[in-house]
Amino acid sequence: MSQPEDERREALLTVTDVHKTFGSTEVLRGVDLTVHRGDVVAVIGASGSGKTTLLRCLNGLETPDRGVVEMDGGPRVDFATRPSRKVVHALRDRSAMVFQQHNLFPHRTVIQNVLEGPLVVQKRPVAEATAEAEALLARVGLADKRDAYPVQLSGGQQQRVGIVRALALHPDLLLFDEPTSALDPELVGEVLSLILELAREGWTMVIVTHELQFAREVANTVVFVDQGRVLESGPPSQVLRDPVEERTRQFVHRLLHPF
Numbered sequence: 001m002s003q004p005e006d007e008r009r010e011a012l013l014t015v016t017d018v019h020k021t022f023g024s025t026e027v028l029r030g031v032d033l034t035v036h037r038g039d040v041v042a043v044i045g046a047s048g049s050g051k052t053t054l055l056r057c058l059n060g061l062e063t064p065d066r067g068v069v070e071m072d073g074g075p076r077v078d079f080a081t082r083p084s085r086k087v088v089h090a091l092r093d094r095s096a097m098v099f100q101q102h103n104l105f106p107h108r109t110v111i112q113n114v115l116e117g118p119l120v121v122q123k124r125p126v127a128e129a130t131a132e133a134e135a136l137l138a139r140v141g142l143a144d145k146r147d148a149y150p151v152q153l154s155g156g157q158q159q160r161v162g163i164v165r166a167l168a169l170h171p172d173l174l175l176f177d178e179p180t181s182a183l184d185p186e187l188v189g190e191v192l193s194l195i196l197e198l199a200r201e202g203w204t205m206v207i208v209t210h211e212l213q214f215a216r217e218v219a220n221t222v223v224f225v226d227q228g229r230v231l232e233s234g235p236p237s238q239v240l241r242d243p244v245e246e247r248t249r250q251f252v253h254r255l256l257h258p259f
Helices: 051-058 085-092 110-121 126-139 155-167 185-200 212-218 246-256
Strands: 011-022 025-036 040-044 066-071 076-078 095-098 173-177 205-208 221-226 229-234
Touching: 011 051, 025 051, 025 066, 025 229, 040 051, 040 212, 051 066, 051 095, 051 173, 051 205, 076 085, 095 155, 110 126, 110 155, 126 155, 155 185, 185 205, 185 212, 212 246, 221 246, 229 246
Parallel strands: 040 205, 040 221, 095 173, 173 205
Antiparallel strands: 011 025, 011 066, 066 076, 221 229
């Protein structure tokens, strides 16, 4: 008997029984998640369901109360044992985050923002890192903004710089936290098109998003988080068109038919 496809594919990220509490509020309640190499996982759910907290736990930006986050080839981080900062940083080094609010350094130019990680964190040669950063900026149509400051850019341009900054780190995993929610509607398309292009190139990504049509187009797995748990997970054709759980059906219908 042949193995199921997911068992034959190589798991890049494995999350087991992750819990996180803020004060008296239990935000994550035993989350399990597997991301295979080349996967694009769209995480959906209502506001306050724990999506962003889950995303931040994947690379140790948020410290779970307990649970295990493991990357293929290491590290394996068991948060119940209060792992060292070195171990958590080793986890963080395997991924790169693209934030909802861009999080660019306002006092640095575009090229300086992109080079911060490769030069300061990864200690790469200046000439090599600069050449790659300039090539990435050219790829996303921002070569002429090399020496501009974030305040001189539109929201869509700032988000594209944020994506370039992540790509320049050569991460195994790209993490996106609502990458279009802070953008004016007319700027959303340019960012989504870039993410779709990255997906077609085979980048492994986990994307927290409220854009269900985009999730249907870009993702091979959709994860519905409800009240701190993964309530349903599967291909977009199932989760977004014929969900098993009644709560998932209600959520999807409300977003696709708001009026």
